[in-house]
Amino acid sequence: MQLHNPTSEIYVPDGSPAEKALAKTTHMGISAHQDDLEIMAFHGILECFGKADKQFTGVTVTNGAGSPRDDIYAKYTDEDMQKVRRVEQKKAAVVGEYAAHVFLDYGSSAVKSAANKDVGEDLKAIIRAAKPKVIYTHNLADKHDTHVAVALRLIRALRELPKEFHPGHLYGCEVWRDLDWVNDEDKVVFNVEAHENLAAALLGVFDSQICGGKRYDLATMGRRRANATYFASHGVDESTSLIFGIDLTPLVQDPSLDILKYVQGYIDRFQAEVAQRLTKMSR
Ligand SMILES: [Zn+2]
Numbered sequence: 556m557q558l559h560n561p562t563s564e565i566y567v568p569d570g571s572p573a574e575k576a577l578a579k580t581t582h583m584g585i586s587a588h589q590d591d592l593e594i595m596a597f598h599g600i601l602e603c604f605g606k607a608d609k610q611f612t613g614v615t616v617t618n619g620a621g622s623p624r625d626d627i628y629a630k631y632t633d634e635d636m637q638k639v640r641r642v643e644q645k646k647a648a649v650v651g652e653y654a655a656h657v658f659l660d661y662g663s664s665a666v667k668s669a670a671n672k673d674v675g676e677d678l679k680a681i682i683r684a685a686k687p688k689v690i691y692t693h694n695l696a697d698k699h700d701t702h703v704a705v706a707l708r709l710i711r712a713l714r715e716l717p718k719e720f721h722p723g724h725l726y727g728c729e730v731w732r733d734l735d736w737v738n739d740e741d742k743v744v745f746n747v748e749a750h751e752n753l754a755a756a757l758l759g760v761f762d763s764q765i766c767g768g769k770r771y772d773l774a775t776m777g778r779r780r781a782n783a784t785y786f787a788s789h790g791v792d793e794s795t796s797l798i799f800g801i802d803l804t805p806l807v808q809d810p811s812l813d814i815l816k817y818v819q820g821y822i823d824r825f826q827a828e829v830a831q832r833l834t835k836m837s838r
Pocket residue numbers: 587588591699702730
């Protein structure tokens with residue numbers, strides 16, 4: 556497979572040939588940065604962990620050059636950080652038993668440029684080779700520009716692919732904005748309470764990010780716990796750990812759907828729910 560950047564890489568933890576590893580994929584996570592998938596796509600990793608018939612492949616679109624740094628990493632250059640973050644992502648791929656992890660190695664400005672077609676071409680090549688049944692990516696209401704750009708490039712790439720390469724499900728998940736605000740009937744709810752140790756291990760390998768002064772590991776486990784407890788106000792918790800997503804599959808199946816209007820629909824339904832309760836309780 557020919558990817559655009561000479562520094563791109565398809566890492567296969569068990570050492571088998573890349574094309575063979577990719578072809579085994581059933582679940583795929585596509586994110587902007589090293590560590591995003593372990594935060595947002597843990598459901599897919601968990602679905603495949605230890606299973607003979609399911610395999611997870613990760614795709615990281617950016618090179619991770621611009622991340623904040625502190626502690627033992629304080630004097631690292633952008634180039635040093637790229638190396639460290641790639642090693643960390645490989646550690647996660649080993650811990651999570653991924654079939655493969657693809658590093659596309661783009662600078663974030665290239666990803667944020669809608670005119671740049673290279674990212675989409677790379678994504679199409681990977682999806683053709685892997686034919687995932689389920690894809691997890693960033694939600695379109697995320698507040699990080701690069702995250703939203705990756706989700707948009709992915710949707711465009713999928714729309715350009717023949718239907719036989721479309722995943723059965725495309726989910727937008729939580730990193731830089733949770734989805735607690737989405738009406739319950741609009742949420743896709745992923746129960747991820749199994750293998751809590753694995754969740755902690757996957758988040759813990761990204762030392763350069765956590766040492767940068769951000770406890771993503773604690774925050775992510777806390778968000779999942781909060782999602783579970785605050786999901787239903789009546790009755791006892793049915794799970795100790797939930798990740799929320801929104802279903803982006805219709806945007807792929809029907810390319811005529813306007814992406815902005817689709818996301819606006821979630822916001823409108825949220826607004827209507829808040830207004831309805833306020834009105835009801837004011838009578
Ligand atoms: Zn990110």
